[in-house]
Amino acid sequence: MSTAAQTQSPNCPTVPLSSLDELWFQVAGTRCNLECSHCFISCSPHNDKFGYLSLKTVRRYLDESVEQGVREYYFTGGEPFLNKEMVSILEAALEYGPATVLTNATVFKREWIERLRAAEDASTFCLEFRVSIDGPNSETNDPIRGEGTFERAVRGVGMLVEEGFLPIITMTRVWDDGDDQRVLAEFRSILAEHGYTRPRLKILPRLKIGAEAERTEGYGQFERITHEMMEDFDVSDLVCNHSRVVTDKGVAVCPILLDTPAAILSETLADSKRDFPLAYGACFTCYQFGAICTNPTSKPMEK
Amino acid sequence: MKIGFFGGIYNNYLALEAAITDATARGAERLYCLGDLGAFGPHPDRVFPLLDEHNISCVQGNYDNSIGNDLQDCQCGYTDPRDNEFAQISYEYTYENTSQANRDWMRQLPPEIRFEVYGTRVLLCHGSPRKTNEFLWESATSTHFLNRLADEAEADLILGTHTGIHWQRELSGGRRFVNVGVLGRPENDGATNVWYTLIDFDWSGQGGTELGEYSVEFVPLAYDHERLAREMRDENLPDEFVETVLTGWWTTCLEVLPGKERRTGRF
Numbered sequence: 001m002s003t004a005a006q007t008q009s010p011n012c013p014t015v016p017l018s019s020l021d022e023l024w025f026q027v028a029g030t031r032c033n034l035e036c037s038h039c040f041i042s043c044s045p046h047n048d049k050f051g052y053l054s055l056k057t058v059r060r061y062l063d064e065s066v067e068q069g070v071r072e073y074y075f076t077g078g079e080p081f082l083n084k085e086m087v088s089i090l091e092a093a094l095e096y097g098p099a100t101v102l103t104n105a106t107v108f109k110r111e112w113i114e115r116l117r118a119a120e121d122a123s124t125f126c127l128e129f130r131v132s133i134d135g136p137n138s139e140t141n142d143p144i145r146g147e148g149t150f151e152r153a154v155r156g157v158g159m160l161v162e163e164g165f166l167p168i169i170t171m172t173r174v175w176d177d178g179d180d181q182r183v184l185a186e187f188r189s190i191l192a193e194h195g196y197t198r199p200r201l202k203i204l205p206r207l208k209i210g211a212e213a214e215r216t217e218g219y220g221q222f223e224r225i226t227h228e229m230m231e232d233f234d235v236s237d238l239v240c241n242h243s244r245v246v247t248d249k250g251v252a253v254c255p256i257l258l259d260t261p262a263a264i265l266s267e268t269l270a271d272s273k274r275d276f277p278l279a280y281g282a283c284f285t286c287y288q289f290g291a292i293c294t295n296p297t298s299k300p301m302e303k
Numbered sequence: 304m305k306i307g308f309f310g311g312i313y314n315n316y317l318a319l320e321a322a323i324t325d326a327t328a329r330g331a332e333r334l335y336c337l338g339d340l341g342a343f344g345p346h347p348d349r350v351f352p353l354l355d356e357h358n359i360s361c362v363q364g365n366y367d368n369s370i371g372n373d374l375q376d377c378q379c380g381y382t383d384p385r386d387n388e389f390a391q392i393s394y395e396y397t398y399e400n401t402s403q404a405n406r407d408w409m410r411q412l413p414p415e416i417r418f419e420v421y422g423t424r425v426l427l428c429h430g431s432p433r434k435t436n437e438f439l440w441e442s443a444t445s446t447h448f449l450n451r452l453a454d455e456a457e458a459d460l461i462l463g464t465h466t467g468i469h470w471q472r473e474l475s476g477g478r479r480f481v482n483v484g485v486l487g488r489p490e491n492d493g494a495t496n497v498w499y500t501l502i503d504f505d506w507s508g509q510g511g512t513e514l515g516e517y518s519v520e521f522v523p524l525a526y527d528h529e530r531l532a533r534e535m536r537d538e539n540l541p542d543e544f545v546e547t548v549l550t551g552w553w554t555t556c557l558e559v560l561p562g563k564e565r566r567t568g569r570f
Binding site: 019021065066067068069070071072096097098120124125126127128164165166198200295296297 | 383433438440442443444445447448450452557559560561562563564565566
């Protein structure tokens with residue numbers, strides 16, 4: 001299924017990179033301490049398809065991003081905090097601009113979070129944590145993310161809150177759409193019990209590629225963006241219109257399509273600015289839900 | 304030469320009146336508003352005579368674009384359902400209580416205003432020079448991004464509003480970005496005053512420099528916020544909005560704040 005989902009559709013629309021606003025770093029590659037059954041790039045303790053980025057590499061691209069006028073930086077994996085240089089990388093990023101790190105919050109050390117709080121205080125810019133938890137209790141979360149991960153993640157959130165951060169809790173919708181409000185209410189309640197009384201919550205759609213294509217189903221052949229769909233559509237709703245991703249294999253078009261060979265565009269940011277074909281099932285989800293990877297503070301809007 | 308810059312008014316005609324008096328007393332020769340005349344407060348139509356009487360040129364905010372073009376919502380850019388519910392209450396109230404003549408007037412407002420003072424190219428916009436409803440928060444906007452916006456807009460001094468919190472940043476080549484704050488509601492800091500910005504442009508003619516100099520002053524402004532709260536209650540506007548006016552803490556529309564700005568608030 002996943003292979004079919006990545007098949008390029010013929011004669012599809014393309015999208016230009018209008019403005020390189022967000023620069024992502026695949027800082028832990030596809031290495032993760034967890035092996036979530038819905039992961040769209042199938043990260044796991046054994047997946048070496050993409051490797052770690054070093055502080056030196058990150059700095060090289062941060063420097064290049066200045067010329068490009070990038071607004072903010074995102075750090076993802078895999079689990080970013082498996083990268084031994086992660087704290088230093090975030091400290092470096094905060095010298096350049098706002099940084100967001102996407103984490104499962106299960107491997108934190110108190111000392112790291114203290115250092116990061118100090119780095120944010122010393123910076124003009126914000127450090128955001130986005131913590132993935134896929135349900136308001138172990139019963140919903142753990143079958144997806146692994147035994148005991150709910151309790152560990154909630155403890156990680158508690159540590160962030162104790163250090164003064166207000167993490168954004170992101171949850172992939174592994175329940176029926178109609179249950180959103182119930183799930184959010186349960187999240188508010190459980191997080192309050194762990195000291196987080198004004199949680200920031202964000203629901204993400206499922207991306208039916210990678211492990212998720214095996215767990216449920218892949219994209220159907222008609223779940224593709226057509227030329228007709230692009231008429232009167234605000235193209236800035238698509239992440240690839242304003243983002244690129246640095247990986248150890250080069251600069252990629254978006255954080256979702258890494259398993260697609262065509263997603264790797266170039267060695268430098270400057271050379272990655274070409275149009276990209278919206279040929280994949282995941283593009284359809286991005287079209288439906290709009291800039292799903294970007295923080296609410298920065299979601300581009302139509303003029 | 305001093306010029307006064309007002310951000311979103313959000314129907315707060317009492318603060319607008321106080322700001323006009325204050326800026327004029329401080330020597331402002333011209334006044335501008337950067338858009339979002341409506342929202343949040345009571346009696347939308349009381350704003351327009353003040354703008355007219357004092358020759359205040361206005362940029363079109365997302366709110367003005369929506370009301371002027373009979374759109375269904377304010378294009379505020381909120382992402383949270385509760386935020387959108389509150390935004391919709393404000394929007395419907397403002398739309399229903401804005402005269403057709405004032406809606407027509409808002410429709411023709413420009414998305415930006417440009418002028419030059421002693422060689423400084425000034426650009427007034429609402430959110431950002433490229434998008435009316437783009438949020439440029441201090442903690443979520445890199446300096447090189449602002450440099451790019453200034454390059455693309457060919458401006459030396461960019462003034463915006465939209466987020467509701469004033470700030471400024473020095474850019475490359477002596478350029479500057481300034482968020483002038485808003486008159487419409489306090490800044491989520493537990494104080495009831497609102498803010499506007501005065502810029503004093505000076506032509507020293509010294510040192511052979513091509514550009515004049517200017518200084519930016521953020522002005523805290525007290526106004527009769529208790530009267531505003533009474534009038535909001537009389538108009539059946541949400542208690543949550545009234546609480547903000549009386550306490551200085553934002554109670555709604557918080558999801559778009561970056562963590563750093565959110566942390567200093569109460570909610």
